[in-house]
Amino acid sequence: MFDPSRDQVRNFFIQTWRKRADGLPLTPLETMAADIIGLHPEYHALLSDLDSIGREFSPEDGAVNPFLHLSLHLAIEEQLSIDQPPGLRTAFARCQLRAxxxxxxxxxxxxCLGETVFNAQRNQRPPDGAAYVECVLRKAGRL
Incomplete structure (x- = not known):
């Protein structure tokens, strides 16, 4: 099973962004990640700095962890590509129409993914895919 360390995940995003900037070939996963990074210009300088691998991002300090944010984006893109959990792709399409x-x-x-992961960790249970899709559908209906 794939279980990278925090530094390995951070290095993946930093190296992917560097490869995109240098015009080097990317794997399909790197292409997906680079496209996500491209949507977040506020992270470009951070991802150009190798020292950011060890940086702490504390919610108590009001800091958003850009690596977590990008990782969640990447997870969602992969989930959408295979419609897992079932119904996520349709729920997302509704969100996109509304937004x-x-x-x-x-x-x-x-x-919704953040809430789902938080609840799974808090309850020491696997993530509830149905509740996740339900949350996305609720978001689609609120706009």
Missing amino acids: GDRHEALHMVLD
Whole structure:
């Protein structure tokens, strides 16, 4: 099973962004990641700095962890590509229609994924796919 360390994940995003900037060939996963990074210009300088691998991003300090944000984006893109959990692709399409913008719709789903992962960890249970899709559908109906 794939279980990278925090530094390996961060290095993946940094090296992917460097390869995109240098015009080097990317794997399909790197292409997906680079496209996501491209949507977040606020992270470009950070991803150009190798020292950012060890940086701490504390919610208590009001800091958003850009590596977590990008990782959740990447997870959602992979989930959408295989419609897993079942119904996510349709729920996302509804979000996108309501939001009028794919990136905004992805952030709606990202909120639901974060909530789903948090609940799974808190309850020490596997993530509830049905509740996740239900959350996305609720977000689609709120706009």
